[in-house]
Amino acid sequence: MSAPTQLPRADRPVRAYRRRMPLLWWLGRRSYLLFVAREVSSIFVAWFVVYLLLLVWAVSRGEAAYRRFLDWSANPFVIALNVVALLFVLLHAVTWFNLAPAAMAVKVRGRRVPPLLIAAAHFGAWAVVSAAVAWIVLG
Amino acid sequence: MADRISLQVARYRPERDAEPTTQSYEIPLRKDWAVLDGLNYIKDELDGTLSYRWSCRMGICGSCGMTVNGEPKLTCATFLTDYAPGPVRVEPLRNFPVVRDLVVDIDDFMEKLSVVQPWIIRHDEEPPDGEYLQTPAELADYKQYSMCINCMLCYSACPIYGLNEHFLGPAAIALAQRYNLDSRDEGAADRMEALASQTGVWDCTYVGECSVACPKGVDPAGAIQRYKLTAATATLKSFLLPRGGR
Amino acid sequence: MSSSHDVLIVGGGGAGLRAAIAVVEANPALNVAIVSKVYPMRSHTVSAEGGAAAVIRAEDSIDEHAYDTISGGDWLCDQDAVEAFVNEAPEEMLRLEHWGCPWSREPDGHIAVRPFGGMKRVRTWFAADKTGFHLLHTLFQTSLKYQEIARYDEWFVTKLLVDDGRVRGVVAIELRSGRIETITAKAVILCTGGCGRVFPFTTNAAIKTGDGMALAYRAGAPLKDMEFVQYHPTGLPFTGILITEAARAEGGWLLNKDGYRYLQDYDLGTPQPGPVLRSMELGPRDRLSQAFVKEMEKGRTIDTPYGAVVNLDLRHLGAKLINTKLPMVRELCLDYENIDPIKEMIPVRPVVHYMMGGVSTDIHGATPLEGLYAAGEVACVSINGANRLGSNSLPELLVFGARAGHAAAEFVAEHVQGRHSGSTALAQGEDEQRRLERDVLGREGGGERIATIRTEMQTAMEQGAGIYRTEEEMAKCADKLRELQERLPSASIDDHSKTFNTELVAALELGLMLDVAETIVQSAQRREESRGAHQRIDFPDRDDERFLAHSLVHRNADGSSRVEYPPVTITRWPPGERVYGR
Numbered sequence: 001m002s003a004p005t006q007l008p009r010a011d012r013p014v015r016a017y018r019r020r021m022p023l024l025w026w027l028g029r030r031s032y033l034l035f036v037a038r039e040v041s042s043i044f045v046a047w048f049v050v051y052l053l054l055l056v057w058a059v060s061r062g063e064a065a066y067r068r069f070l071d072w073s074a075n076p077f078v079i080a081l082n083v084v085a086l087l088f089v090l091l092h093a094v095t096w097f098n099l100a101p102a103a104m105a106v107k108v109r110g111r112r113v114p115p116l117l118i119a120a121a122h123f124g125a126w127a128v129v130s131a132a133v134a135w136i137v138l139g
Numbered sequence: 140m141a142d143r144i145s146l147q148v149a150r151y152r153p154e155r156d157a158e159p160t161t162q163s164y165e166i167p168l169r170k171d172w173a174v175l176d177g178l179n180y181i182k183d184e185l186d187g188t189l190s191y192r193w194s195c196r197m198g199i200c201g202s203c204g205m206t207v208n209g210e211p212k213l214t215c216a217t218f219l220t221d222y223a224p225g226p227v228r229v230e231p232l233r234n235f236p237v238v239r240d241l242v243v244d245i246d247d248f249m250e251k252l253s254v255v256q257p258w259i260i261r262h263d264e265e266p267p268d269g270e271y272l273q274t275p276a277e278l279a280d281y282k283q284y285s286m287c288i289n290c291m292l293c294y295s296a297c298p299i300y301g302l303n304e305h306f307l308g309p310a311a312i313a314l315a316q317r318y319n320l321d322s323r324d325e326g327a328a329d330r331m332e333a334l335a336s337q338t339g340v341w342d343c344t345y346v347g348e349c350s351v352a353c354p355k356g357v358d359p360a361g362a363i364q365r366y367k368l369t370a371a372t373a374t375l376k377s378f379l380l381p382r383g384g385r
Numbered sequence: 386m387s388s389s390h391d392v393l394i395v396g397g398g399g400a401g402l403r404a405a406i407a408v409v410e411a412n413p414a415l416n417v418a419i420v421s422k423v424y425p426m427r428s429h430t431v432s433a434e435g436g437a438a439a440v441i442r443a444e445d446s447i448d449e450h451a452y453d454t455i456s457g458g459d460w461l462c463d464q465d466a467v468e469a470f471v472n473e474a475p476e477e478m479l480r481l482e483h484w485g486c487p488w489s490r491e492p493d494g495h496i497a498v499r500p501f502g503g504m505k506r507v508r509t510w511f512a513a514d515k516t517g518f519h520l521l522h523t524l525f526q527t528s529l530k531y532q533e534i535a536r537y538d539e540w541f542v543t544k545l546l547v548d549d550g551r552v553r554g555v556v557a558i559e560l561r562s563g564r565i566e567t568i569t570a571k572a573v574i575l576c577t578g579g580c581g582r583v584f585p586f587t588t589n590a591a592i593k594t595g596d597g598m599a600l601a602y603r604a605g606a607p608l609k610d611m612e613f614v615q616y617h618p619t620g621l622p623f624t625g626i627l628i629t630e631a632a633r634a635e636g637g638w639l640l641n642k643d644g645y646r647y648l649q650d651y652d653l654g655t656p657q658p659g660p661v662l663r664s665m666e667l668g669p670r671d672r673l674s675q676a677f678v679k680e681m682e683k684g685r686t687i688d689t690p691y692g693a694v695v696n697l698d699l700r701h702l703g704a705k706l707i708n709t710k711l712p713m714v715r716e717l718c719l720d721y722e723n724i725d726p727i728k729e730m731i732p733v734r735p736v737v738h739y740m741m742g743g744v745s746t747d748i749h750g751a752t753p754l755e756g757l758y759a760a761g762e763v764a765c766v767s768i769n770g771a772n773r774l775g776s777n778s779l780p781e782l783l784v785f786g787a788r789a790g791h792a793a794a795e796f797v798a799e800h801v802q803g804r805h806s807g808s809t810a811l812a813q814g815e816d817e818q819r820r821l822e823r824d825v826l827g828r829e830g831g832g833e834r835i836a837t838i839r840t841e842m843q844t845a846m847e848q849g850a851g852i853y854r855t856e857e858e859m860a861k862c863a864d865k866l867r868e869l870q871e872r873l874p875s876a877s878i879d880d881h882s883k884t885f886n887t888e889l890v891a892a893l894e895l896g897l898m899l900d901v902a903e904t905i906v907q908s909a910q911r912r913e914e915s916r917g918a919h920q921r922i923d924f925p926d927r928d929d930e931r932f933l934a935h936s937l938v939h940r941n942a943d944g945s946s947r948v949e950y951p952p953v954t955i956t957r958w959p960p961g962e963r964v965y966g967r
Binding site for chain 2: 423424426427428429431432479482483484485487488489490491492493494495496515518519522526527529530538561590591592623624626716717720721722834835836877878879880882883884885886887888891
């Protein structure tokens with residue numbers, strides 16, 4: 001098979017202009033801002049995991065350690081941090097559940113389950129689990 | 140309604156401009172004129188030096204994508220009256236190198252098309268005498284992803300592509316899915332390497348703007364997320380059942 | 386600088402892509418390239434809507450498809466070509482299916498077919514109402530599989546190079562950089578489509594400027610049947626956007642200003658509530674367009690700022706049918722005319738849609754000029770005769786794209802030795818380059834605008850070469866075109882850039898269009914009869930004695946034209962009366 005003798009493409013033409021993406025590109029649109037907030041929320045999810053581990057560790061070291069942990073948690077800075085974290089984690093959960101249907105093409109009896117139903121199922125499961133946890137912790 | 144409107148059009152002539160500038164034109168404002176009709180008026184009557192691409196004037200060829208007031212749009216399907224009283228800013232599609240005025244270089248996309256092997260891959264020797272049977276339900280499985288007109292509004296809307304030109308991108312991945320999900324195709328494994336790579340689906344962080352920009356309802360974001368699940372499941376399966384089922 | 390290929394294909398639409406694949410499959414050792422002024426997926430094939438016909442049902446037959454095509458063409462079709470076409474269409478379409486084309490299906494998984502205008506049997510395959518789009522994208526994506534196919538995307542061909550009676554290659558401008566190159570080839574296949582932009586109202590995209598027809602004509606290849614211009618009866622006013630025949634095939638009605646289904650007055654059958662093949666709204670396109678003109682003369686059409694229209698009524702079909710079978714029709718009406726066909730009637734008028742005429746070829750796609758082939762709308766084989774049936778042009782791309790590809794491959798294989806590859810071709814190429822730089826790019830600004838000349842051409846053509854023609858109007862049109870030819874060289878070109886100069890392209894395209902327009906009018910003036918899409922008020926009847934022949938127009942050395950009349954090839958279907966609705 002002969003190699004095609006083709007003219008080489010013109011080099012990137014006399015200075016094709018490449019626009020730089022501005023550093024604050026994500027401030028340009030509401031949807032970009034929401035996207036970045038959603039991504040940043042992962043940091044706070046990580047914080048909650050750490051916080052939970054600290055709690056479990058404190059409990060494992062006995063009553064005194066637990067009390068110290070509670071006192072520390074009552075510190076206004078920690079409270080503020082946890083409130084902010086809670087908001088971000090809620091954002092994380094809501095956006096996650098709303099976006100989940102895009103990845104899941106579920107077919108029942110030959111027809112695709114509407115995305116709203118899949119999202120609703122996620123929220124429903126969340127509500128059930130939250131109720132169960134609340135009953136264990138408070139009940 | 141006023142009968143004139145101003146278009147602020149990006150100009151770039153590489154022989155003399157270091158970077159794009161803006162030129163303002165005043166044109167008639169007609170109820171049924173799209174932005175493209177405005178550009179044609181400029182070129183025909185006011186300034187023949189304005190360069191842009193267009194062809195079908197009916198949203199099927201994908202030529203006329205540009206940035207209108209900051210949004211990626213098909214200029215043939217975008218009415219001037221929606222922007223009245225104006226002015227309307229018309230710029231080339233973002234995230235692509237600008238060749239001239241409103242014309243961008245799309246070679247990167249053309250190369251990526253080939254990377255995903257967008258054709259029916261089969262392992263049998265000969266095709267059947269008649270057609271491959273495909274039920275309407277099987278057709279519906281991939282039909283949405285086959286509607287892409289290659290207009291590249293999705294690449295223009297994607298900030299990941301803007302930051303990293305190696306990202307395979309929404310349209311290319313949606314096209315790969317069009318074939319992966321086609322009941323006649325047997326090439327999903329062949330496409331996996333490109334799709335499941337670092338610059339494939341895993342570069343996508345589901346901003347979702349591609350699907351918002353798509354004029355044909357292809358939902359490339361959905362195609363990508365579905366593939367993430369497919370790829371992750373496949374990896375898990377190969378991990379748990381190294382010699383097991385496909 | 387130059388490069389060379391075995392086979393060079395000009396135009397990357399359905400015919401061009403199919404031809405390229407055919408060349409590679411016939412002989413993988415051949416070096417084939419496609420040069421196109423747009424990226425292939427922008428080619429006008431993409432906008433075809435309704436469907437593609439091929440015999441597939443048990444109750445259908447090859448002979449019936451042939452008869453429908455021949456009678457639809459008012460017996461101007463070459464019947465050997467039609468027979469080859471209807472025989473090969475099913476296998477070509479099946480090949481497309483194997484390549485992944487998403488044809489719409491029956492519940493059992495077999496390919497579905499729908500009725501279409503002028504066809505007695507149901508045989509039109511379809512991919513919803515975006516058949517051309519799916520066909521083109523399937524072909525383009527499949528072509529990517531063949532590494533042997535090189536591509537020159539966004540290169541504009543300005544001239545065919547001929548030396549010693551044989552085509553040697555082309556001269557083309559790379560739009561991105563402005564460089565002008567000579568590309569030599571052993572065979573050239575023209576797949577550049579039609580020339581609807583010669584008229585003011587057309588379904589055709591901006592790129593349909595008759596490039597290949599004019600290039601061939603200038604190079605010495607004759608054009609055939611140029612006077613046969615098909616008007617599609619249902620285009621949107623202002624934009625000319627096509628409302629597919631499928632809307633009528635599914636049961637739409639055409640109503641005049643009194644809400645009356647006027648086609649029944651024109652010997653097209655009696656109105657039934659549902660669609661009836663070859664009757665009323667499913668009659669052939671030329672008869673429907675002619676009925677519109679007559680209604681207009683009677684004052685029964687509706688006046689709008691964009692000219693006279695009639696109404697296409699789909700409301701009785703219901704939302705479910707419209708959304709499944711005609712989604713694109715709804716989309717187009719909503720996006721471009723702000724009308725919802727589920728609730729309102731659609732204003733429509735006849736618009737120029739297709740060129741039956743074109744570069745004259747035999748049934749293998751070969752022109753009389755050695756080494757030059759043509760396929761698709763640019764060519765005239767002829768299978769469409771005086772009027773093309775809807776859904777025949779997409780299979781035409783495949784059948785004749787493949788035939789031309791095979792023929793070109795064979796030609797190259799046979800002509801391996803001997804004949805120098807044409808050193809004068811390179812010299813000619815350099816001449817052309819100098820001409821472009823001097824006469825076109827070097828022009829000053831400040832003269833007449835290109836758009837002015839173009840609009841005057843279009844207006845003259847609509848007036849002189851429209852649906853109904855008279856000697857007087859045609860003569861006026863011919864004079865006007867001559868005048869425009871003289872004015873064109875001094876039209877101003879303001880853009881002197883080498884980078885993506887679309888004004889230069891517009892000027893070149895206008896020159897090509899004027900040449901094509903002249904051949905249309907010349908051929909129309911000389912055909913003193915009415916047949917199919919060519920209707921003359923001064924010669925209202927069909928005249929088989931004198932004109933059961935093709936108009937073959939050649940360019941003389943001095944730029945004038947001469948027209949010859951080779952007879953139509955009749956095999957098994959002697960000329961009869963075209964009857965619809967009875």
